Amino acid sequence: MIDTHPTSFAGVTPSPAWAFAQYQHIRGALPKGLPPEHQPPTRELTSLAPLLDRFQAFVFDAFGVLNAGPRAFPEAVARIRQLQKLGKTVMVLSNAATASHGALATKYQTMGFDLRPDQLVSSRRVLEQVLCRHPRPGRFGVLSPASSAPESLGLDWVPVRPGIRSGALDPLDGFVFLSSEGWNEEIQEAMAQSLGRHPRPLLVANPDLVAPRGDCLTMEPGYFAHLLMDQCPVQPEFFGKPYQPAFDAVLEKLTGIDPADILMVGDTLHTDILGGQAAGMKTMLITAEGALQGMNIPDCIAQSGIAPDYSAPAI
Known part of the structure; x- marks a missing residue:
């Protein structure tokens, strides 16, 4: 299937630096997040491995963390399996909205992720639930x-x-x-x-x-x-990240778990990390493949004022 998502518009071809600048431009329209004095010092890791015992639940962004388009990251498939074998609660929180909930779940299962539909929260599903409650x-x-x-x-x-x-x-x-x-x-x-x-x-x-x-x-x-x-x-x-409805939908599924015992893992400071912080979760930024690929990460954190608790190239 040919992907027809635009890779340019009005003479602009997006790059990580351009995207970061655009997120900074709309910063005032995004959730506030943590004040500067409460931003955590970011601990740099090589992977998620040192944190396996630290958290009860792990919430993963999809694009840039689990996959890039139709390509799944093999290390991500293996990490999800490891977490589930350890009895950890695993969720995926995605801003994907083109596919229906069932189709999206099938997509990730086909990629090799052992994920049930109830472990997936998509921004489209959040919108559907809101429309059901408030037609x-x-x-x-x-x-x-x-x-x-x-x-x-x-x-x-x-x-x-x-x-x-x-x-x-x-x-x-x-x-x-x-x-x-x-x-x-x-x-x-x-x-x-x-x-x-x-x-x-x-x-x-x-x-x-x-x-x-x-x-x-x-x-x-x-x-x-x-x-x-x-x-x-x-x-x-x-209705998606970094806005409250998406994170509320995840927390509803994780009833009984303190948000501070949940790790939100994503590749974008202004969506995954900011939204996770606003929801009271701890956060981890993935840097090797994703929205900040090739960027100076400490500089991005300093410019945005959004500091994850952890960062790593991949999970």
């Missing part, structure tokens, strides 16, 4: 490819895909942004024009600005949602 009236445009099965959202919906004109968007009561597959300048402008004429709800399942896919970074819904905020009077609702 949204009206007809919504769903921004996603045909393969994403939007009927699981529980909305009256129509597809919104590249080629649609802004006038066709005007009658809709709101929008759900699941995926940036096929996204381009034309549909961005159509959305900006329609929302500029009539601001409406914009529900963003995936707040990521970029996603690591091995040899490149793709531009994700979070980037285009924040761009829409600059173009028109719209205030998106975000």
Whole structure:
């Protein structure tokens, strides 16, 4: 299957340095996290191994930690198996929103991860649960490819895909942004024009600005949602990391475990680490493959003011 997530937009090809600068640009729209005086000193490790006995539960980001696109990291597969043999609670918290919950669980099982569906919390699933508890009236445009099965959202919906004109968007009561597959300048402008004429709800399942896919970074819904905020009077609702709904969904599954006994493991300071800190968890930054690949990590920590408890190249 050909990946159609955009690797450039409006003349910009994302790099780790560009992505970090973009996260810094939107820092004020992200959770506050820990104040500077409470930021931990980061302990550098070679892997997760020294922490196996320290925590009761381990929550892993997916892209950049467990896999890069369709490629699973063999050491990650082995580490998950080791943790489960030790009786540790293992969860995956992903901002992936294109695939349905069942399809996403199957994807990781096919990659070799011994993960049940109940061990996976996706930002799309969080959005679906919120919509189930608080139904949204009206007809919504769903921004996603045909393969994403939007009927699981529980909305009256129509597809919104590249080629649609802004006038066709005007009658809709709101929008759900699941995926940036096929996204381009034309549909961005159509959305900006329609929302500029009539601001409406914009529900963003995936707040990521970029996603690591091995040899490149793709531009994700979070980037285009924040761009829409600059173009028109719209205030998106975000459901994935680093925002509270995603971490609340994990903590609901880990009832009885103190958040301080949970390690959030991710590759992005502004999503995984910031969100984990805000939820009271301890955090570990993975650096070899992911959003900060090749960056000066101590400098990134200093610039962002977001310090993980631990860092390592891989898990």
